Amino acid sequence: MSQSTFKRNAHIAYFKRCLTVLPQAAEEHDVNRVTIAFFSLAGLELLGALDHTTRTGWINWLWELQAADGGFRGSPLPGPGHLPSTYTALCSLALLRAPLDRLDRPGLMKFLRACQEEDGSFAPSPGMPGAFQNDTRMSYCAAVTRAVALKGEAEDGRIKDIDVGAARAFLGRCRTWEGGYASRPGVVEAQGGTTYCAAAGLSLLGGVEDDGETTRWIVQRQLGGFQGRPGKLEDVCYSFWCCGALATFDREALVNAPANTSFILDAQSPIGGFGKAPSDFPDPFHSYLALAALALTPAREELGLKAIDAVWNLPADARDYLLA
Numbered sequence: 001m002s003q004s005t006f007k008r009n010a011h012i013a014y015f016k017r018c019l020t021v022l023p024q025a026a027e028e029h030d031v032n033r034v035t036i037a038f039f040s041l042a043g044l045e046l047l048g049a050l051d052h053t054t055r056t057g058w059i060n061w062l063w064e065l066q067a068a069d070g071g072f073r074g075s076p077l078p079g080p081g082h083l084p085s086t087y088t089a090l091c092s093l094a095l096l097r098a099p100l101d102r103l104d105r106p107g108l109m110k111f112l113r114a115c116q117e118e119d120g121s122f123a124p125s126p127g128m129p130g131a132f133q134n135d136t137r138m139s140y141c142a143a144v145t146r147a148v149a150l151k152g153e154a155e156d157g158r159i160k161d162i163d164v165g166a167a168r169a170f171l172g173r174c175r176t177w178e179g180g181y182a183s184r185p186g187v188v189e190a191q192g193g194t195t196y197c198a199a200a201g202l203s204l205l206g207g208v209e210d211d212g213e214t215t216r217w218i219v220q221r222q223l224g225g226f227q228g229r230p231g232k233l234e235d236v237c238y239s240f241w242c243c244g245a246l247a248t249f250d251r252e253a254l255v256n257a258p259a260n261t262s263f264i265l266d267a268q269s270p271i272g273g274f275g276k277a278p279s280d281f282p283d284p285f286h287s288y289l290a291l292a293a294l295a296l297t298p299a300r301e302e303l304g305l306k307a308i309d310a311v312w313n314l315p316a317d318a319r320d321y322l323l324a
């Protein structure tokens with residue numbers, strides 16, 4: 001049965017529920033609270049329904065996550081800053097239009113420099129070197145955080161930059177013979193999510209140009225929706241990762257948009273939110289990424305969704321807020 005009707009009100013209610021109580025299914029994803037907050041706030045913002053009545057409480061809570069090392073933690077418990085939590089906290093502050101006078105931009109860059117390894121990769125926290133966690137996702141979070149620290153300007157001497165050349169070289173070494181990008185150098189198989197992180201990360205760190213091989217690998221991932229790797233099933237999150245990566249190369253026109261849109265809409269849950277595929281239980285991660293993927297399609301305006309910046313994975317006006 002087709003679910004082509006967009007269940008806008010159910011999605012708004014779903015994200016509001018996520019902000020008050022985390023559904024059990026969300027816990028399986030092992031993402032922390034600041035990440036769930038980001039998906040829910042960003043989902044509501046794309047729907048044009050971000051409710052500001054609880055704004056002050058959320059903003060105060062986000063500032064409590066700012067660590068002494070300049071990054072943000074995943075929870076208010078004492079500890080070092082955490083790179084993915086720093087990315088999601090910054091994006092959440094922007095979505096809430098929080099006054100940014102407490103944001104320590106030089107501290108953010110100091111935190112990034114402490115996370116960066118000699119091979120150009122980034123550890124999730126300072127002092128956690130050499131771990132398998134230093135992957136393209138960390139590089140992407142570092143690239144967005146750096147752009148916020150620099151406020152979109154080139155290094156001007158006031159803030160000491162990370163080693164951008166090494167960061168770019170690390171991402172370059174993640175590219176596989178297939179044309180997509182793997183999580184780390186030496187990992188044989190490319191994947192849609194890590195390909196997005198590498199392409200968008202390179203775009204933020206000085207620009208990216210595809211010789212055609214990455215584009216070809218991504219386009220071949222479309223079945224109707226997108227799979228993450230050859231031989232896998234479609235999953236709505238790959239509609240964002242794959243189409244977002246194509247958008248960094250200005251190649252999104254190569255997508256079969258009606259088939260992609262139809263697959264995503266079929267993954268809507270009757271109670272709001274999206275599962276990873278039709279008939280799957282919704283979770284905040286897939287619910288937000290499904291909306292973000294729809295915001296990249298020609299159906300965006302018809303569905304009443306705000307414009308999204310594919311590289312920042314954030315509504316364009318929230319990106320502008322961080323760079324103002």
Ligand SMILES: [Zn+2]
Pocket residue numbers: 235236237238276286
């Ligand atoms: Zn998924």
